[in-house]
Amino acid sequence: MNKNEFLNQLEFLLEDVHESDRNEILYDFLEHFDIGLANGKSEEELVLELGDPKVIAKDLLADYRVTKAEKDKSIGNMYKAILATFSLSFFNIVFIVGPVIGIFGVYLALCITSVVLTISPLLLILNVMFNGFANIELNFFASIMLCGLGILMSIGMIHIGKFLYNVTLRYIKFNIRTIKGGK
Template sequence: MTKFQFLNQLNSSLKGLSSEEREDILQDFEEHFANGSVEGKSEEQIADSLGSPNQIAKELLATYHLEKVETTATTGNIIRAVWAVIGLGFFNLIIVLGPFIGLAAVVFAGWASGIAFIVSPLLLLIDIVIYPGGFEWFELFFSMALCGAGIFITVGMYYGTKVLMAQFLRYLKYNVSLVKGGLKNDE
């Protein structure tokens, strides 16, 4: 593969990045080709030593999306980061998607139960309007207790969601580092 073919393929694989970021990356790889030619290597040898442009683009996109999640942790950014990491390899489909679905289910269930507990007094009021003769004081106090528990659950879920997102982001970064070449031993 020639330098032109390599850079073209890399550029087309980096569609998700802005033109400035793509130009910076392409310039870095042009420098690799320039340094390799100074050492007497052919363009094909340099391209072979760099690896597949598609795989390089997948790794760069995964890193980009992970950095974007760190700066702006929105649901869309998290999902894009998860898909970018999954795109690094088939093995990541199981290693990343499984924990992501499990974590999302736990977070959703926590928020749903907290909110349901908070609105329990409203549901009691609706029940009283529909069946006025069925009112019992125990139900009122129990729904108020559930509302208080719901407030504690939602406050806990607020902080728990932040911690779980940060830990999952660390997990994604760890996974990307493994795919990029494994962990380096500092001995």
């Protein structure tokens, strides 16, 4: 592989990266080639020393995705950041996906619980439709209480969601720092 092939491949692999960032990255490698060539190395030698563009691109992409998930908070961006991070190595699949699935599962279950509690007065209406007005006072108060509990819980879940998002980001960053692709 020569200089142009290396740079073209890197550019292709980084097509999802914002143009100004991508140009900056490519410029750094261009400079590397210019100086290396001026020091009497061949293009092939320099490419060999730089290593696989795929490995370099994975590293850059993971970092780019995490930065994006930090700036623009959305589930989609978080999903991309997680995907990019565990593409770095198999090791990451175990260390990121395991805890994330576990915690996310519990979170989801709690979210569903809070929604069900909040709509419990609707269940009361269903109850009346099928069972008539037996025990109506008790059921009415119970459903109002559960509804209130559900609303409080929903508010809590929103805060916990934000907290989990930030913690996951920090955990991913820690992983990128310690586990990265290499030679």
